[in-house]
Amino acid sequence: MGFPRLFADPLCCELPHRHDLMRCYGPLRRAILAEGKRPIIRDRTEAKQLAKLLQGMEEASAKHISCGGHVTGILVGRFDIRGWTGGLLRGPATKFMLPSELTGTLGGSTAEVPIRLACAPNTLLIQLGELQDSQTQNRVMIMDVKGACAKGVLHYRQVSFKPSGKLNMACTGVHHFQQLEDGSGENDSVDVLCALFVRDGDTNDWKPTLLHALQLDESQQSPILSC
Numbered sequence: 001m002g003f004p005r006l007f008a009d010p011l012c013c014e015l016p017h018r019h020d021l022m023r024c025y026g027p028l029r030r031a032i033l034a035e036g037k038r039p040i041i042r043d044r045t046e047a048k049q050l051a052k053l054l055q056g057m058e059e060a061s062a063k064h065i066s067c068g069g070h071v072t073g074i075l076v077g078r079f080d081i082r083g084w085t086g087g088l089l090r091g092p093a094t095k096f097m098l099p100s101e102l103t104g105t106l107g108g109s110t111a112e113v114p115i116r117l118a119c120a121p122n123t124l125l126i127q128l129g130e131l132q133d134s135q136t137q138n139r140v141m142i143m144d145v146k147g148a149c150a151k152g153v154l155h156y157r158q159v160s161f162k163p164s165g166k167l168n169m170a171c172t173g174v175h176h177f178q179q180l181e182d183g184s185g186e187n188d189s190v191d192v193l194c195a196l197f198v199r200d201g202d203t204n205d206w207k208p209t210l211l212h213a214l215q216l217d218e219s220q221q222s223p224i225l226s227c
Helices: 017-030 044-066 100-106 134-138
Strands: 072-083 094-097 112-120 123-128 141-147 152-161 167-170 174-177 189-200
Touching (some): 017 044, 044 072, 044 141, 112 189, 123 152, 152 167
Antiparallel strands (some): 094 112, 123 167, 141 152, 141 189
C-alpha cells in the first residue's frame, strides 16, 4: 500500500517469488524512479532479474565513490525501445527527475531529464536530455544499461556519453529482442524494464576488450559517436 507502483502481478507476493520482490524494495526506494504511474515490476521474472541488477549496481556505486568518484545515480524505469531506422529516435521518452548533485554534473538546466533508447544492429542508441550549449559537451559521463525482462537481452557496460542531448551510439555490449528482428515496422516496439547506473568518469585510459564468442564486455570502453 505504501508503494503502489511496485508491481502489477499479485503472484509476485507469493512464495518463493516474494523474496525477489522484497530484495528489490530497498534498492528501489533508494533509486531514481521514472516519472509516471506505470507499475515498475510486471511479473516474477522481472522481479528476480531486477533484484540482481540493483544489488550489483549498488555495490558498484559504493566502489566508485570509494575510488574517488564524485557522483552516482541508479535510474529505474520502463522504456519503449524501438528499432532504429535513421534520424531522430522515435517514441515517447522515459523521464527522470534527477537530484541536484547529478543534474549539476550533467550540466543540465532542468532536473527533468528525458531518456530514449533504440536498437540498431550491434548498436545501442542513447539520447539523454535536450540539446545544450557547447560548454556541456566536454563533460563525459559513464553509464551501464541493463534490462530485466523475459522478452530478450539488454546488457551494455561502461558506455561513455556526453549529456548534450545528441545521439550516442554504444557498440560494445549485447542486445537481442526477437520482436524487433522479425521484420517489424518502424512503429513496433518492446517494453523493457531497465536499470541505468550513471556516474562521473573519464575513460581515456581504458583499453577495449571484448569476449567475442559471447558478445559480452569485460572492463571495456564503449565507443561513442555524436550524430
